[in-house]
Amino acid sequence: MITIDDLIRTGTGTGAVAAPVKSTGCASSSCGASGDAGELAPQIWEKVKDHPCYSEEAHHYFARMHVAVAPACNIQCNYCNRKYDCANESRPGVVSERLTPEQGARKVLAVAQSVPQLSVLGIAGPGDALYDWRHTKATFNLVARHLPDIKLCISTNGLALPDHVDEIVAMNIDHVTITINMVDPEIGAKIYPWVYFEHKRWTGWEAAEILHQRQMLGLDMLTARGVLVKVNSVLIPGVNDAHLADVNREVNARGAFLHNVMPLISDPAHGTYFGLSGQRGPTAQELKKVQDACEGGAKMMRHCRQCRADAVGLLGEDRGQEFTLDKLPDVIEVDPSQREAYRAEVERKREAQGVAKAAAAAFAPETKDARTLTVAVATKGDGLINQHFGHATEFLIYQADGGGVRFLGVRKIDEHYCTGGLGEDSALAGIIEILADVDVLLCAKIGDCPKEELAAVGIEPSDDFAYEFIEPSIAAFYARRREGAPADA
Template sequence: MSMMAIGDLARAGTGGVTTSAKTGGCASSTCGSSEGPSDLAPQIWEKVKDHPCYSEEAHHYFARMHVAVAPACNIQCNYCNRKFDCANESRPGVVSERLTPEQGARKVIAVAQSVPQMSVLGIAGPGDALYDWRRTKATFELVARQLPDIKLCLSTNGLSLPEHVDEIVAMNIDHVTITINMVDPEIGAKIYPWIYFEHKRWTGAEAAQLLHERQMLGLDMLAQRGVLVKVNSVLIPGVNDEHLVEVNREVKARGAFLHNVMPLISEAAHGTYYGLTGQRGPTAQELKKVQDACEGGAKMMRHCRQCRADAVGLLGEDRGREFTLDRLPVLTKVDTAERDAYREEVERKRGAHRAAKASASALIRENSDLRTLTVAVATKGEGLINQHFGHATEFQVYHADGRGVRLLGARRIDEHYCTGGLGEDSALAGIIEILSDVDVLLCAKIGDCPKEELAQAGIEPRDDFAYEFIEASIATLYARRREVARADA
C-alpha cells in the first residue's frame, strides 16, 4: 500500500467513508468484546450492539446509567466499603444518593431525556441487586413501562442468583454480570470474611465454598436460558493473580460471554480491609499480564472503567452529579425523537468506523513482521483521536502487531495535566509513569513542554492524527515504520 493510500486511510475519521452491510469486524479475533455484526450470531449482535459494557464498539457511542436502589448486601468483601464517597472517586459500590424505586425511575426518565446516548440501565448496588430484589424489580418494572428501548441489566455477587433466574428471564433482563474472584475456596477465604445465606452467617473456606457453588449454579442456569453473562474478577496481587487464569477457564466452560479482569482499588482512605492492611492494587502492566494470560479462554473485556453504583454517561465519564434528586425535572414521559435521531447518526458513524477498521486490518497484514507497537490515545469517544493531552483523565492503550490493532485497556490518571490553563508537573510525572511501556501517544493537541518531557521518557507524542480514527491511525504508524525499516535495510 502506498504512502498516499496510508494517509487516506488515517484521514477516514474526518468523514466521507462509506461501507457495505458486510463490512466490519475487529482487528483481532481474540478481542472478544469488540466484535461487529459480521462476527457474531445475529441474535447476539442485537443484544450487545448498543451496550457499552458488552461491546467494545458500542462504548464509543452509547452511555449507561446505574441507579442506586439496592443497598442491602449478603456478603462482605475485603475490598468493599460502601460508606465512603467523594466527588472524585470512581469505584463500584459507591453512591451519593440512595434512591427508592420511584426516585430511581424518575431519574432514569430525566437522564434519558437529557442524554440521548443512554442505552442501558444497570442496577449494581450499592449492595447486591438480587439480595435486594424487591427494590431492583420494582425499579425495572417502572422504567420498562416508560422506556421500552432501554436495555436492563444487573450486577450480582451470585449468592442469591439461582432463585431469581426465572424472573430475570421473564423480565427480559438479558445481561447479567457476576463478580467471581475465585473457584478455589481456600483463596476465597482470603477475599470474603463472611457471607449470609439461609438466615445464617458463614465464614472461612466453608463460606467461600458455598458462594462458589451458588455462583457456578447461577452461571449455568443463565447460560442455559440464553442470558448473556459477563464475569467480573478483581485482581488482587498475591491473592488471586495467578488463580484468575483458572477462573477464566471455568467460567468459559460454563458459558460466560465475557470476562472482565479489573484492578483492585485499595487506597487506605477508602476504609476497606485491604486498604487498611496495606494490600496494594496491581500496576497497569501487572493487570495486562494477567489479561494476556487469560486470552484463549473466555473472551476478555478490556474497556471497563469500574463504574460507581450511580454512574451516568459514557464509560470513562460520570455525569451523575448533574442528576441529583434536587436537580431532576418532573417528567411523565420521554420525547424519543432526539434519541431516535441519535441512533440514526450513530449507525452512519459506525459504518465509517468499521470501514476504517477493516482497512486498518488489511494494512497491518500487508506490513506485518515481528515488531510490536504500543500506543496510548486521548479520546472523548466515537473511535476518534479527539482530546487535548492536557484535558485527558484517562488514556486508551492499544497494541499493534501482525495480528492487528487491539485495545489493551484504559488507564486512568489521578489528575489531568492542564489545570486552570497551566500544566502541572506532578500530573505529568504520574502520566509518564502510567505510560512507561507505551511507544507512542496520540492526541488532538499537545504543548511543547509535555511533548519534550514525554519524548525524553521514550514516549513519542503526536498530534498530527487529530480527529482521525484510532485503529486507522495506529495502522498507518505501523506501516510507516515498516517502510522506514525496509528503506534502511
C-alpha cells in the first residue's frame, strides 16, 4: 500500500541517486520494422524489448507515460508555443497540468496501478527536461524507489545535455531523445530565434552554432557511455527537408540508435511563429520521401505519434484525462505482479506472432518480384488487424514486395468515419486524401458505402483477414494478388 505520505516521507530525491532500474528489455531490429532477439545484441534487446518508442513491435503491447514536471526551457523554437493548452490536442509541449515532482510521482503510481501495460516513464517538458533538471531528477528518484521495473527516459533539446551525462548514467537512465533539426547553423538560424546559454541570450547563427555544438557533444558523451539515443527531427518543408539526410548521416556516425523524422505541426491556432507566418507542414507522402532518403544511415523510427508532454497509454491513444490530479485516489495500491503477469502474456503473444511472421516469410517468392503493394491497416494493437474502418483514427502503412513485408509509418486522420451520422462524407474524403498512394486497406470490418468509395479511387478494402496478424495477412494478400496476376504482369 503506497500513499502520498509515503512519497513525502521519502523526500523529493533532489540530492539522492535513484536506485538502479531493472532493465526489462524490447525488440526491433530496425525499429521501423518488427524485429526479434536474434537480430539485436542481447544487451540492446534487453534495453528496448518493452519500450514502445524504441521498438515498432513493442508499441503494439506496451504503454508509456509522460509527466509534465519540467516547464522551463532554454531555447525558443519557431514551431513551439508552450503557453497553448488544450486537453483534446495531441502535440509535443501541450499539457493540461504542470506538476511538482511529488504530484508527478503520485500520478505515475496511479497509472501503474491501473495500466499494466505501463513500461516507460518519460519526462519531455513541457519545457526542457535537462534545463529543469532539479524537477526531473527529483521525479525520477521518487518513482525509481517505488517502481524499479519502470524504464526512465528523457527528452531534451540537448543544450544542457553535456552537463548532466554523468548523472544520467548514474541514475540508470538508458534512453535519451535529443531533438536535432539541423547540423548546419545557417539552417538552424531559421528554426531557433534564440538560445539561453551561460547566462546570456544568443540569437541568429551564433545561437544555432552553440546549440549544434552542444547537441553533438552530448550525443558523443551518451553513446560513449552506452546510453541509447533517439534523435527527433521536425521536418519543415522548404527549411530543412533537403537537409535531414545530412542530419541522419551525422547522428549515425556518432552512434545514434534511432532517427525519428516527424512532420511539422503547423496551425495558426497554436500561436507558433511558423503557424502564424504560414509555414506549412509536410504531406504524408513528403514525410515518407524524406524518411526513405534517410534509409541506410541511422535506423528510422516510423511509428511516432508526436505525444503530448503529459501523454498516458499505448502509442496512438492518450488516457491522460483519466489521471488528472483531481481524479487520483488518496491511497494507491500498486501490485507489481499485475505488470509481471501482463509481460508474461506479451511473451506468449510474441511467440505466436513470431510463428506467424515465419509463415509470412514463406510467402516471399524465391526470385525478386519488382511489384509492390502499399497497404494500410486498421489496428487497436497486439499486432492484429482488429479495428473497424469507421473507428480508426490512424492507419499503419506497410509495403509488400518479393522481398517480404516492411513497416513504413503511421498516418493519422483528423476525423474518424463513424461520427454518429455527422460529418461522415467529409471524414471519408479526408481519409481518401491521406491514403492516396495506398493500394489496399485491411480492417476488421467495413461498410458498403466506404468500401465503394475507396474502391472507386483505386484503394481495395478488405476485411478478409479480420483479427489475424498483420504481416502474414499482408504477405498472403500479396501472394494472392501475384498468383492472380496476368502471366505477363
